[in-house]
Amino acid sequence: MKTTIATTLLFTSGLVFLAAGEASDLDRLQGAWIVAALIEEGKAVPAGDLADLEVVVQKDIFTVNEKGKAIAQYQFTLAPAKTPKTIDFTHLIGKDKGTKEPGIYVIEKDQIKFCLDESKKARPTTFAGETYSVIVVKRKPAK
Numbered sequence: 001m002k003t004t005i006a007t008t009l010l011f012t013s014g015l016v017f018l019a020a021g022e023a024s025d026l027d028r029l030q031g032a033w034i035v036a037a038l039i040e041e042g043k044a045v046p047a048g049d050l051a052d053l054e055v056v057v058q059k060d061i062f063t064v065n066e067k068g069k070a071i072a073q074y075q076f077t078l079a080p081a082k083t084p085k086t087i088d089f090t091h092l093i094g095k096d097k098g099t100k101e102p103g104i105y106v107i108e109k110d111q112i113k114f115c116l117d118e119s120k121k122a123r124p125t126t127f128a129g130e131t132y133s134v135i136v137v138k139r140k141p142a143k
Helices: 002-020 027-028
Strands: 031-039 053-058 059-065 067-080 086-089 101-110 111-116 135-137
Touching: 027 067, 027 101
Parallel strands: none
Antiparallel strands: 031 053, 031 135, 053 059, 059 067, 067 086, 086 101, 101 111, 111 135
């Protein structure tokens, strides 16, 4: 009888663990982020120019705001099973509306690093910013 109860408890707790699971990458991206670092096609953007930038992710929409105004907006798709993990951004506003930028990403605690090909030609394979753009965002602290 004790073995059956123990087996049942282990099985049930295993199911609860599987049901709870770890948050998906899409879930982990949700919320408000500050831009901590930005390299655009090999050139580092000064930290002072990043102070007014904020990224907001809602579902599959990635919005870049400057002083509260949307300056770029994308719909994105993730492929977290690939190595490195891939992301594709489709421009929703601006002169590039409708075009895709292939990229890769990595999530580390409360920081995400993206590497994108703004020329829209090839997906990066490393986080080197010589010819690609690298964006590092950190979770925006709660007020």
